[in-house]
Amino acid sequence: MKIIEQIKAPIYNEMEVFEEKFSSSLKSKVSLLNRINHFIVRRKGKQIRPILILLIAKILGTINEKTYRAASAIELLHTATLVHDDIVDNSFQRRNFLSINALWKNKIAVLVGDFLYSKVLLLTVNNNDFDLLKTISDAIKEMSEGELLQIEKARNLDIKEEVYYKIIEQKTAALISACCVVAAQSVNASDKEIDKIRQFGILIGIAFQIKDDIFDYTKDKIGKPTGIDIKDRKITLPLIYTLNKVGEKEKRSIINIIKNSNKKRKNINKIIEIVKKEGGLNYAIYKMKKLQKESLEILYSLPKNTARDSLELLTNHIINRDI
Numbered sequence: 001m002k003i004i005e006q007i008k009a010p011i012y013n014e015m016e017v018f019e020e021k022f023s024s025s026l027k028s029k030v031s032l033l034n035r036i037n038h039f040i041v042r043r044k045g046k047q048i049r050p051i052l053i054l055l056i057a058k059i060l061g062t063i064n065e066k067t068y069r070a071a072s073a074i075e076l077l078h079t080a081t082l083v084h085d086d087i088v089d090n091s092f093q094r095r096n097f098l099s100i101n102a103l104w105k106n107k108i109a110v111l112v113g114d115f116l117y118s119k120v121l122l123l124t125v126n127n128n129d130f131d132l133l134k135t136i137s138d139a140i141k142e143m144s145e146g147e148l149l150q151i152e153k154a155r156n157l158d159i160k161e162e163v164y165y166k167i168i169e170q171k172t173a174a175l176i177s178a179c180c181v182v183a184a185q186s187v188n189a190s191d192k193e194i195d196k197i198r199q200f201g202i203l204i205g206i207a208f209q210i211k212d213d214i215f216d217y218t219k220d221k222i223g224k225p226t227g228i229d230i231k232d233r234k235i236t237l238p239l240i241y242t243l244n245k246v247g248e249k250e251k252r253s254i255i256n257i258i259k260n261s262n263k264k265r266k267n268i269n270k271i272i273e274i275v276k277k278e279g280g281l282n283y284a285i286y287k288m289k290k291l292q293k294e295s296l297e298i299l300y301s302l303p304k305n306t307a308r309d310s311l312e313l314l315t316n317h318i319i320n321r322d323i
Contacts, residue, residue, distance in 0.1 A: 003313065003317050004046050004051075004317075006310070006313060007051060007055075007310045007313045007314045007317065008051060008310070009306070009310065010055070010058060010305075010306040010307045010309075010310050011051065011054040011055060011058060011063070011307065011310070014054050014058075014063050015047070015050070015051070015054065017068065018050050018054065018068055018071050018072070019041075019044075021068045021069075021072055022041070022050075022071070022072045022075055022076075023037075023041050025072045025076065025119055025123060026040065026041065026076075026116075026119070028115070032108075033112070033115060036100060036108070036112055039100070040079060040100075047075070048314070049071070049074050049075060049078055049175070049176075049179050050071040050072075050074065050075050051314065052176070052179045052180065052183070052311075052314065053067065053070055053071040053074060053179050053180075053182060053183040053186075054067065054071060054183070055183075055307045055308075055310055055311045055314065056179075056180055056183035056184060056197060056307075056311065057070075057183045057184075057186055057187050058305070058307035059302050059303055059305060059307045059308050059311065060183070060184055060187050060189045060193055060197070060302070060303070061186075061187025061188065061189065062187060063186075063187075064186065064187070066127070066129060066132075066185075066186040066187075067183065067186040067187065069123055069124070069127055069129060069132070069186075070129075070132050070182035070183060070185070070186045071183075072123060073120045073123050073124055073129075073132060073136060073182070074136070074175070074178065074179055074182060076116050076117075076119050076120045076123070077116070077117070077120050077136060077139070077140070077175070078175065079116055080113045080114075080116035080117050080120070081113075081143065081175075083100050083101075083109055083112055083113040083116065086100065086101050086109065087101050087106050087109050087110060087113075100112055120136060121133070124136065131185045132182050132185060132186070135178050135181045135182050135185065136178060136182065138174075138178070139174045139175050139177070139178035142169075142170040142171075142174035143170060143171055143174050143175060145170050146166075146167050146168070146169070146170025146171030146172070146174065147170075147171050149163075149166070149167050149170065149171075150167045150171060150234070150235065153167070153235060154234060154235055157235070157243075157255045157258060157259070159235050159240055160240075160244070161237070161240055161241070161244070164235060164237060164240050165206065167235070168205075168206055168209040168210075169202060169205070169206060171209075172205050172206070172208060172209040173201065173202045173203075173204075173205025173206045173208075173209070174205070175205070176201045176202075176204060176205030176208065177198050177201030177202045177205055178201070179201060180197040180198055180200055180201035181194055181197065181198050181201070183197070184197050193302075196298055196301065196302070197298075197302075199298060200295050200298040200299060203291050203292075203294050203295035203298070204291070204292075204295045204315055204318055206291055207288050207291040207292055207295065207318060207319060208318050210237055210284055210287060210288040210291070211288060211318065211319060211321065213236035213237050213238060213284055214238065214281065214284050214285060214288070216236060216238075217238055217272050217275055217276065217280075217281050218281075236284075237280075237283070237284040237287065238275045238280035238281050238283065238284045239271075239275060239280060240280075241275075241278070241279070241280040241283040241284065242254070242274060242275045242278045242279075242280040243255070245278050245279070245280075246278060254271065254274060257270060257271055258271060288319060289319065292315065292316070292318075292319045295315055296312065296315060299311060299312060299315060
């Protein structure tokens with residue numbers, strides 16, 4: 001059995017219900033939009049976020065209609081960000097499918113993303129789920145600020161580790177943490193449980209991003225070429241560690257190579273070798289596993305049931321995944 005199927009086992013029936021409700025939440029009176037939405041549903045990924053929400057809800061209480069709305073709202077938000085990200089990145093593929101902007105061009109893709117955001121608002125407001133709306137709105141703000149902070153810092157390629165954590169806590173961990181919080185809110189968890197599960201989400205969200213950073217320096221087949229973050233001048237933990245470790249002369253040399261890395265593949269390979277040699281990759285692995293341990297300590301403090309066992313599997317999958 002595939003690991004994702006194992007993880008979904010305690011919520012198998014609930015996931016089927018979720019998928020029906022999510023598809024229903026996408027419906028529109030515009031036929032073009034319905035065709036695009038059908039395309040979105042058909043090319044679904046691993047659905048990590050709704051799985052996370054349903055598992056946490058089942059650990060802390062009983063899955064209910066508000067839980068399904070929370071899962072649908074988060075999946076709508078996540079899908080909207082992917083649609084807009086593909087436009088910004090000028091990317092024409094997503095999970096080995098053509099992206100929406102590749103098939104229907106940028107103008108339509110922007111409007112589809114806006115439609116999905118509006119559905120998040122309506123799904124929560126129409127059901128008076130204002131606590132969910134507040135959590136989701138905070139996540140959107142954090143994600144936007146994180147992306148802009150990353151762009152600002154990427155210009156000079158000189159960043160401290162604490163700034164890196166701030167960036168990824170905002171741009172990646174904020175949404176994972178929001179998944180955890182809305183799940184807890186949907187089952188009327190206590191403030192103490194909500195705070196605990198929020199911290200769990202931040203830890204696994206940061207670990208998730210560090211794993212993505214590590215992929216950029218490995219030769220695993222992960223759906224994107226090795227070194228793509230280097231080429232795009234994205235700041236990653238292995239690179240930060242290396243830049244802060246080497247002398248000033250070598251640091252300037254590395255930065256200069258990165259600035260010209262889009263011209264020659266051999267420059268990217270050279271950076272990868274330097275990072276590995278200086279211990280940047282091993283350092284990132286160490287930090288990721290430390291976060292994994294801390295998140296599991298929080299998880300073990302929650303009520304034990306089959307859903308918690310699956311959430312433990314999911315936490316470990318985030319660290320051990322090969323894509």
